[in-house]
Amino acid sequence: MEKTEFPRPNRQDPVSRLVFELSKLPGIGEKTATRLTYFILKQDVAYARSLSEALLNAKEKIVLCSRCFTFTDIDPCRICSDTTRDTHLLCVVERPSDVFSIEQAVAFRGLYHVLHGSLSPLDGIGPDDLKIRELIQKISQPENTAREIIIATNPSVEGEATSLYLSRLLKPLGVRLTKLAHGLPVGGLLEYSDRQTIGKALQNRIEIH
Secondary structure: OOOOOOOOOOOOOHHHHHHHHHOOOOOOOHHHHHHHHHHHHHOOHHHHHHHHHHHHHHHHHOEEOOOOOOEEOOOOOHHHHOOOOOOOEEEEEOOHHHHHHHHHHOOOOOEEEEOOOOOEHHHOEOHHHOOHHHHHHHHHOOOOOOOEEEEOOOOOHHHHHHHHHHHHHHHHHOOEEEEOOEOEOOOOOHHHOOHHHHHHHHHOOEEOO
């Protein structure tokens, strides 16, 4: 496991500066950042220009969907705008990457709500730091058509705490609550699970009591 401490860059040295910036990415330590830096330097200028343009283009054009809060270049996003989706099913996930993982499983045709994290008191992340208020407002609206809410948080301590908290808030609203069945590894993340595992977990979801 690489340390997360960032190296101190020499602002006069472009290589050190690039290593420093890459080290800020999650899961990227100094050694990996150094390998990535030298990989980039070995490529031609066209690659570096394409990479930088892709980064800037994403930052300038990607926004949060006003309905589900996933990352999108159009608002509402393509999933929320798809009239063939089942509006009676709403899947609550922690991160936009979880939406992509579930879509890859091709086992769910409902809509999503992205919380943008999970409850973690030790890290100072509480209900107000997530899209929980927006979820309650969505379900409480008269035009709401969701009849079942699948709480698809990760099977981690934080994910389970978030699931429990949401179930207590949503039960009084009279909707059916389910969660993903066993099959996902405890402590694992949706974005790293294979499509068969995610598909089976969705098919075998269970009631929350």
